[in-house]
Amino acid sequence: MGMIKGFAGMETTTGHETDAVLIAVGVLIIIVAAFGCFGAWKESPKLLYIFVGCLILIILLELSVGIAAAALRPQIEGTMKSQLRASFIKNKSVRDEDSTYREFWDKIQTSLECCGVSGPDNYAASEPRLNPSYSCCPPDDSDRAVEIKRSDCISLNKYYQDGCESKVFNTVHSAGLTVIVCGILFCFLEVIGIVLALWLAHSIRTEKGQEAA
Known part of the structure; x- marks a missing residue:
């Protein structure tokens, strides 16, 4: 429960x-x-x-x-x-009061190594249209900056597909x-x-x- x-x-x-x-x-x-x-x-x-x-x-x-x-x-x-x-819709919100949902997702x-409700396309399916969250990306242990890691993950579609x-x-x-x-x-x-x-x-x-x- x-x-x-x-x-x-x-x-x-x-x-x-x-x-x-x-x-x-x-x-x-x-x-x-x-x-x-x-x-x-x-x-x-x-x-x-x-x-x-x-x-x-x-x-x-x-x-x-x-x-x-x-x-x-x-x-x-x-x-x-x-x-x-x-909660996923609120997760995409930029309001501070919805930060709990972003942390949850x-x-x-x-x-769980997943992305979105049914897949990463959920992030761009409705307003606001966003790229998948960085939490959708597999762990990257390299010394590169976080923004570079995220940019690389999104541009190469490395994020989880499930x-x-x-x-x-x-x-x-x-x-x-x-x-x-x-x-x-x-x-x-x-x-x-x-x-x-x-x-x-x-x-x-x-x-x-x-x-x-």
């Missing part, structure tokens, strides 16, 4: 919201794990069943978040696309895939935890029943 905000909103993200969510999830996991550990230590089927119920609840929450994210993906991508294009074009929109979405999709894979792995581990907890609770109840008999 921080990456999406950074690409779409052009605002500096503090990450406080993400930190709060991670802390809350961490506390929940500690509490749930405590039920499992304490239940196994005390051989208490009730605590183990509470542990199982909490794991099932966590899995349902994870599935709900995954389904919601999948359903909202087209809307989020549409918003990102429109905001990305709007310089950073994106340098880090648009940033596709690069941004590829980066976001890659991060999303990582989250999905991690989510599936965690769900698998939680299912194993449920099976083992139920097996242990059943074993404890059976053993206590035999002792009582």
Whole structure:
């Protein structure tokens, strides 16, 4: 989400919201794990069943978040696309108040090795008509002056030819895939935890029943 905000909103993200969510999830996991550990230590089927119920609840929450994210993906991508294009127009502005957008696009074009929304032609496609930004040019480690480097890059068309929109979405999709894979792995581990907890609770109840008999 921080990456999406950074690409779409052009605002500096503090990450406080993400930190709060991670802390809350961490506390929940500690509490749930405590039920499992304490239940196994005390051989208490009730605590183990509470542990199982909490794991099932966590899995349902994870599935709900995954389904919601999948359903909202087209809307989020549409918003990102429109905001990305709007910010590019402001990036071409010479007004001081729009310098944030120029800095943003310089950073994106340098880090993702791209130029413009769909390509370097975007700079000359609408008013004001400009040459591609120097951030569209590959790194030049020579000792020449910056203006000479830029002039050489523009005159020889050395700048990046790929648009940033596709690069941004590829980066976001890659991060999303990582989250999905991690989510599936965690769900698998939680299912194993449920099976083992139920097996242990059943074993404890059976053993206590035999002792009582």
